[in-house]
Amino acid sequence: MVTLRRFPQPKRSWFLADRAATWPVRLLAGAGALWLLFCLLQEALAGRVWFWVVPGAAPPPVLLGVPVLLLAAALAVRLRRSRSRVRWPALMGVLSLAVGLDQSGLTLAAATADRTVPPGAIHVVAQNTEYWGSDVDPDRFYAYLKAQHADVYLLQEYLHWDESAGADGAREVADTARLKREFPGYQVVTRGELVTLSRFPVVAQPPVGPDRALRAAGDEDWAHVFAGAKVLRTDLAVGGSVVSFYNVHMLVPVAYGMPLQDFPADVHRRQRDRRAQFDGLTEDVRANANPLFIAGDFNTNAGMGDLNGLRGLTQDAADAGDTVLPMSWDAGSRHDWWRFDWAFTAHGARTHRYALSSPEGTSDHLRQDAWISGPASGGTHG
Secondary structure (H helix, E strand, O other), X not given: OOOOOOOOOOOOOOOOOOHHHHHHHHHHHHHHHHHHHHHHHHHHHOOOOHHHHOHHHOOHHHHHHHHHHHHHHHHHHHHHOOOOOOHHHHHHHHHHHHHHHHHOOOOHHHHHOOOOOXXXXXXXXXXXXXXXXXXXOHHHHHXXXXXXXXXXXXXXXXXXXXXXXXXXXXXXXXXXXXXXXXXXXXXXXXEOOEEEEEOOOEEEOOOOOOXXXXXXXXXXXXXXXXXXXXXXXXXXXXXXXXXXXXXXEOOOOOOOOOOHHHHHHHHHHHHHHHHHHHHHHHHHHHHOOOOEEEEEEOOOOHHHOOOHHHHOOOEEHHHHOOOOOOOOEOOOOOOOOEOOEEEEEEOOOEEEEEEEEOOOOOOOEOEEEEEEEOOOOOOOOO
């Protein structure tokens, strides 16, 4: 009599039963686990730990695209190998996508936004001018600005750059006389590299953040003001009420061309200075009871965490935009994968329409156009 001996079955892996399909599923599971770990670290460290500003600068499309690719690959493996169990790679893809949605700056409200602009709305243009249009003819640059016919302009990089000086190349521009000639009827306010032009009367210009110390000390040295005044607040008289406009240009988090041995210390210093500016702006917005509008080049993504406090107090103007994933830099290139330019409203101000528009060759940042209103209107729209 022959006795049949039963051999033990191969041990099942923790994510599938078909050993022939182990390697593709294990590969997907490993990639999914690593990406999920990155997303969780991003959520925990962004805006809290200075060195995370570097990995935190991942382009928003990547934060959405990687989980989608993981899910697509898991589906492909499942269809090709019908017995493969891909629930673990799929689960990691779903979880990393869920975590990455907010980090990507996705604005789903824009998909259903009305965008109807009422008569009297205020047209605001915010623009990083790329060293005051230094790469284009000055007449063309001013013609471009004037053609926007905005009620309020919030302009950054009112400066020229000395390339031979490396990271310390900012140089003052003395163009106020021409600004007044080109924009008759506008109030012209400058502070360091920031320019605000307004059809409405300026009733106050309170300092914000580190600029308070400069104002208190009477320090008007341009280099000091350039470094310390990254937010220009102007309070404007609009239709019987006061509306605050914040013109913002935050320091870049990373200096290109920095020697490797100096890189960590420079990133640390920059993030410390940036944190002081972001905190100062957030504190001022919290204490300001006026309807307000904030816009400019923040040099930060949603995922970098620097805007967390401000976004908790305000409404993103892009909710009234024409795209659910707005990108503003690098304009005109194949890698305009970042949104560094932002706009917000709070305390009764509302954005009716928002758009990122071509700078027409004058800048590497898209132009921000917003049509807003507050408790009282008085703009030129309609």
